[in-house]
Amino acid sequence: LPLGGSGDYEDNLKKIVTVHNQTHWDKTKTETGLTKPPLILGLHPKHCLSVPLCITTDIMHLAGNISNLLITLWCGTMDCGVNDNTDSWDWTVLKDPDVWIEHGKDVSEAGYHLPRSYDHKPYNIAKNINSQYKMWEFQLYTFGIVPGLLHGILPQPYWRISASLSVGFKSCANIISCKLNSRTPIVIYRVLTNQLHSSRAYSRLTPSLSPY
Numbered sequence: 001l002p003l004g005g006s007g008d009y010e011d012n013l014k015k016i017v018t019v020h021n022q023t024h025w026d027k028t029k030t031e032t033g034l035t036k037p038p039l040i041l042g043l044h045p046k047h048c049l050s051v052p053l054c055i056t057t058d059i060m061h062l063a064g065n066i067s068n069l070l071i072t073l074w075c076g077t078m079d080c081g082v083n084d085n086t087d088s089w090d091w092t093v094l095k096d097p098d099v100w101i102e103h104g105k106d107v108s109e110a111g112y113h114l115p116r117s118y119d120h121k122p123y124n125i126a127k128n129i130n131s132q133y134k135m136w137e138f139q140l141y142t143f144g145i146v147p148g149l150l151h152g153i154l155p156q157p158y159w160r161i162s163a164s165l166s167v168g169f170k171s172c173a174n175i176i177s178c179k180l181n182s183r184t185p186i187v188i189y190r191v192l193t194n195q196l197h198s199s200r201a202y203s204r205l206t207p208s209l210s211p212y
Contacts, residue, residue: 013037060135066165067138070146071129074154075100091158093150101126103149110145143169 012032019025029035072078076092086092094100104126111121122137122145143166150159 060139063139063142063169064135066169067142070142070162074150090155093153093155106149107141107145110149114140139169142166 012034015028015032016025016034017037019028069078071094073089073091074094076086076089076095078086080086086095094103104124107122107126108124114121122140123132125133125137125141142162147159147163147166150162154162
């Protein structure tokens with residue numbers, strides 16, 4: 001789909017709402033990727049992001065991709081170039097299997113301090129990352145638990161990236177849920193811009209594999 005608020009999306013939406021019969025609808029649906037106007041268009045434009053960027057699946061996949069990226073960096077499991085070596089990475093604080101196992105236990109224990117609104121505490125990520133870990137658990141892990149657990153363990157430049165991502169992601173979530181004031185977008189911009197500059201700490205990654 002085109003970017004939210006783009007002319008292409010609006011034009012495609014007009015096409016889908018002006019179809020005359022089932023055959024025309026089937027053809028237009030295939031061409032545009034749309035089936036009907038989303039209910040969220042009924043909200044005031046000032047209180048939501050433009051479609052389709054406001055759809056939760058985009059946020060979900062963003063959280064999953066960032067979580068996977070950071071975990072592979074910290075565990076040293078990301079593929080690297082022929083002239084690089086994960087042994088030279090000083091951010092692989094979870095690379096040791098014993099450390100990873102203990103980290104998983106800490107994640108599970110941290111769940112006892114969460115409010116009941118989280119349904120249940122997250123599973124041990126070291127045991128369940130490839131099977132039972134749900135997207136909300138990755139989101140909670142990356143943007144809620146990790147900044148606390150890895151403080152003082154992850155070298156400061158990399159920890160600041162994690163903390164900035166946490167603030168930026170939570171702020172974006174607040175925008176979607178309309179919990180914002182007039183300065184919120186400015187704060188998000190400054191936090192994420194600072195994070196982008198800080199990400200140069202990972203600059204030793206080969207350009208083709210660099211997450212930034």
